[in-house]
Amino acid sequence: MLSINNVTKTFGGVVALNKCATTVKQNEIVAFVGPNGAGKTTLFDTISGLIKPDYGNITLSIDDNTEELTKISPEKVANLGISRTFQQVRLFPNLTIQDHFIIAQSKNDMRLLAQIVAKNHMHEKDVPFHKKILEQYGIDRDLNLYVSDLSYGQQKLLQIAMAVMREHKIIMLDEPVAGVNAVVQKKIEDILISLKKAGETIMLVEHDMEFVRNIADRVVVMDEGSVMVDGTPEEALSDSQVLEAYLGE
Amino acid sequence: MTQGRISANSISVFANMNIFIQLLINGLIAGSIYALVASGFSLIYSTNRFMHFAHGGTITVSAYILLTFFKLAGLNFYLSAILTVISAGILGYLMHAVLYMPLRKRGSSGAILLIASVGLMILLENLMLMIYGADVKSLKFIKIAKGMEIWGAIITPLQLVIIISSVVLLIGMAFFVKKSKLGSTMRAVADNPELAEISGISTSKIQGMSFVIGSAIAGFAAILIGLEQNIEPTMGLSLIIKGFTGAIIGGVTSLPGSIVGSYLLGLVENFGIWYLPSGYKDAISFVLLFVFLLWRPTGIFGINKGIKK
Amino acid sequence: MLTGYLYNILIFSGIYAILTVSLNMAVGFTGLLNLGHVAFFGIGAYTSTLLTMNGVPYIVSLIVAGLVSSVFGVILMYAVRKLKGDYLALATLGFSFVVYSVMLNWSSLTRGPLGIPGIPKPELFGWTINTTSEYLVFTLIVATVSIYIINRITTSRYGKLLEAVRDDEVGLSVYGKPIFSLKVRSLAISAFFAGIAGSLFAHHITFIDPSSFYINDLVLLLTIVLVGGLANNKGVIIATVIIMLIPEALRFVDMPSSILGPARQMIYAIVLIGILLFKPRGLFGRIDLE
Numbered sequence: 001m002l003s004i005n006n007v008t009k010t011f012g013g014v015v016a017l018n019k020c021a022t023t024v025k026q027n028e029i030v031a032f033v034g035p036n037g038a039g040k041t042t043l044f045d046t047i048s049g050l051i052k053p054d055y056g057n058i059t060l061s062i063d064d065n066t067e068e069l070t071k072i073s074p075e076k077v078a079n080l081g082i083s084r085t086f087q088q089v090r091l092f093p094n095l096t097i098q099d100h101f102i103i104a105q106s107k108n109d110m111r112l113l114a115q116i117v118a119k120n121h122m123h124e125k126d127v128p129f130h131k132k133i134l135e136q137y138g139i140d141r142d143l144n145l146y147v148s149d150l151s152y153g154q155q156k157l158l159q160i161a162m163a164v165m166r167e168h169k170i171i172m173l174d175e176p177v178a179g180v181n182a183v184v185q186k187k188i189e190d191i192l193i194s195l196k197k198a199g200e201t202i203m204l205v206e207h208d209m210e211f212v213r214n215i216a217d218r219v220v221v222m223d224e225g226s227v228m229v230d231g232t233p234e235e236a237l238s239d240s241q242v243l244e245a246y247l248g249e
Numbered sequence: 250m251t252q253g254r255i256s257a258n259s260i261s262v263f264a265n266m267n268i269f270i271q272l273l274i275n276g277l278i279a280g281s282i283y284a285l286v287a288s289g290f291s292l293i294y295s296t297n298r299f300m301h302f303a304h305g306g307t308i309t310v311s312a313y314i315l316l317t318f319f320k321l322a323g324l325n326f327y328l329s330a331i332l333t334v335i336s337a338g339i340l341g342y343l344m345h346a347v348l349y350m351p352l353r354k355r356g357s358s359g360a361i362l363l364i365a366s367v368g369l370m371i372l373l374e375n376l377m378l379m380i381y382g383a384d385v386k387s388l389k390f391i392k393i394a395k396g397m398e399i400w401g402a403i404i405t406p407l408q409l410v411i412i413i414s415s416v417v418l419l420i421g422m423a424f425f426v427k428k429s430k431l432g433s434t435m436r437a438v439a440d441n442p443e444l445a446e447i448s449g450i451s452t453s454k455i456q457g458m459s460f461v462i463g464s465a466i467a468g469f470a471a472i473l474i475g476l477e478q479n480i481e482p483t484m485g486l487s488l489i490i491k492g493f494t495g496a497i498i499g500g501v502t503s504l505p506g507s508i509v510g511s512y513l514l515g516l517v518e519n520f521g522i523w524y525l526p527s528g529y530k531d532a533i534s535f536v537l538l539f540v541f542l543l544w545r546p547t548g549i550f551g552i553n554k555g556i557k558k
Numbered sequence: 559m560l561t562g563y564l565y566n567i568l569i570f571s572g573i574y575a576i577l578t579v580s581l582n583m584a585v586g587f588t589g590l591l592n593l594g595h596v597a598f599f600g601i602g603a604y605t606s607t608l609l610t611m612n613g614v615p616y617i618v619s620l621i622v623a624g625l626v627s628s629v630f631g632v633i634l635m636y637a638v639r640k641l642k643g644d645y646l647a648l649a650t651l652g653f654s655f656v657v658y659s660v661m662l663n664w665s666s667l668t669r670g671p672l673g674i675p676g677i678p679k680p681e682l683f684g685w686t687i688n689t690t691s692e693y694l695v696f697t698l699i700v701a702t703v704s705i706y707i708i709n710r711i712t713t714s715r716y717g718k719l720l721e722a723v724r725d726d727e728v729g730l731s732v733y734g735k736p737i738f739s740l741k742v743r744s745l746a747i748s749a750f751f752a753g754i755a756g757s758l759f760a761h762h763i764t765f766i767d768p769s770s771f772y773i774n775d776l777v778l779l780l781t782i783v784l785v786g787g788l789a790n791n792k793g794v795i796i797a798t799v800i801i802m803l804i805p806e807a808l809r810f811v812d813m814p815s816s817i818l819g820p821a822r823q824m825i826y827a828i829v830l831i832g833i834l835l836f837k838p839r840g841l842f843g844r845i846d847l848e
Contacts, residue, residue: 074732075736075737079734084732091729092722092730099721102718103715103730103735109716109719110739115710115716116710116711116714166733166734348831348835352835358644360643360647361838363644364593364784364834368831369827371773371774371777372824374823375821375823375824375827378819379821486773493648528662528663538652539652542641542645542649542652543638543640543641
């Protein structure tokens, strides 16, 4: 479905990605592991179209239609069905929770004239639906609360909810549990397990090896911008090179 | 800056040569003034990291201070000039201490400081307008001297003084920044304020010093302009536009860059009126500013330290 | 006499309310620190003036004034698309200077610093708006419609997208929203209403010259928006009326007019600096300037 072909990217002489290559199949959960600076986030940013690679390309194939993601803008990539979260939450601090849901959900919100003349130009009818999502994600707050008033864990949860609720083919989660407390971590892991059950295609950056073993269908170990090992969790996490380079065992 | 008299019907090669030299001289005179404005602006920008638009206000106020000391109080001209430079330095420090420092303490961005600075500029301009009125004032210190002829172009002794004293001051300043202890501390702050702070340099003190020195240079520029031209409340606005255009053309964090950029601006503006009516002089510099901001905000030398992506 | 004076203040408040609410759409909602709004104001004023004086019906001139300003808004946004923060502010300020300089020097069109006198009063479907009270009604109608439209936009889902651009562009792009298109449209709409305000202004005072559309006015607009609070339309309208009224108090002090003008400008500048220093979110806002 997603094919990453020898992607190379350097930032002022520092190699962030070095002939990085792997694939993601439909309904597959792929975990990306590796030390800090291995290039995992750069890879996600390149897939999103936020970074253009120096060499190589990334393609997304849906049915018989193949698009080269590395040639199009981030918004086009997103509209092809790539959803994502950021390791450091990127939300809109001066908007409410409901505004966030509307942004994630709406597809026709660029139709300006229609909204000027329309009677009901916000999504009032969606309030029950939005409340249900808050409940599902364990965010016990009011829909009209500004996001800057949420706790960090709640912001992380909201970010995941937004990535899931928009129309998508693949979800990329960059360290979803980094920086949150144990309760929120458990909640997020439960959500991931339910997403797996629902047959989602997920790319995940994660450091908790125990959890990776439980959830991932495949593990891609990265180091210095390249893929070191690519295989089942058992294979990847028992590889001697990996143990040495990354886990330090 | 000056009115080079160009007869439109002179078509011979010699006449063209004369025009060329006249425009070159006019360009150098304008460039010298711009360089003085730009160097102070650039010095302040490099340690403070924001665009001190009210630098133009410092020039206006300084010119009126000179007028007050020399014409109204009847002091000796050279004494008045020295007092003007000192007052300009004090004014710069006050701006820093009263307005910019408190804003900085609140964590205001460069954009907010710029807006505050635009407000301050308008405040000073209108203060002068209120006190001294809208009519142009003249120092009349130097009797209008007959210009010397150099290769068919005219230059007055005063204009020669402007060019020479600017060049001397600018070279002196470049040496000061490069060689002196305070200069190297300033460069350290400009390069990396956090690091400088850690290594025991008081960043805010150095920022204040930059304001004092930069504004004193603006005071010096005001004296030269006051001698060459009339004094009016709006003089600072057009000069600061020229000054920061020069600075941005050359690379705003670099002192030598700003100086070169300013001379380039002076020359382009003056040679531009070979083709365009002289009223478009300002438009030429605005267009140049715009072009550089859009395509090369780091300036011709591509110095990009301190420029936000 | 007194009513005429009061009507005048209200007319100016109406015109400035359009200007500041539209500026707020770009600066407060979209986060585009545009210091070129006075240029759009001026472009609208000159466009409308020149058209009506050449026999174009007023209503057409009014709309075209908005459209021409809007086109310049699009051009400006294309030009500054890569800039942010203080560089964006400086470039848009530069745009104000360029437009001012053209108004001043393109004498064959604008009569340069002499300005254009004798601008006709508007004529709408046979109704000539002659008296001050009639002009007040007309201004209030145009202002109400303009502000209503802008308010509809800013409170809609589209408006939330604009606010999201302000808060985090990159964060918004991954939800599939076209950032640049949002910015261009925001500035185009903002400029359109500035152009409309320009037309109202020109036909009210019946004389325009470049000095009405320069940095002094820019400071006034910024002061109002910052006092009212970024991204707060209601606050900005209230601030417009307050700030328009403050200097009127000076009239009751015995002051020569040569001092009155600068004193008024100084008040605006002091309020601007004061609000940045002591209440950067304005009287009614909750958003910090980036």
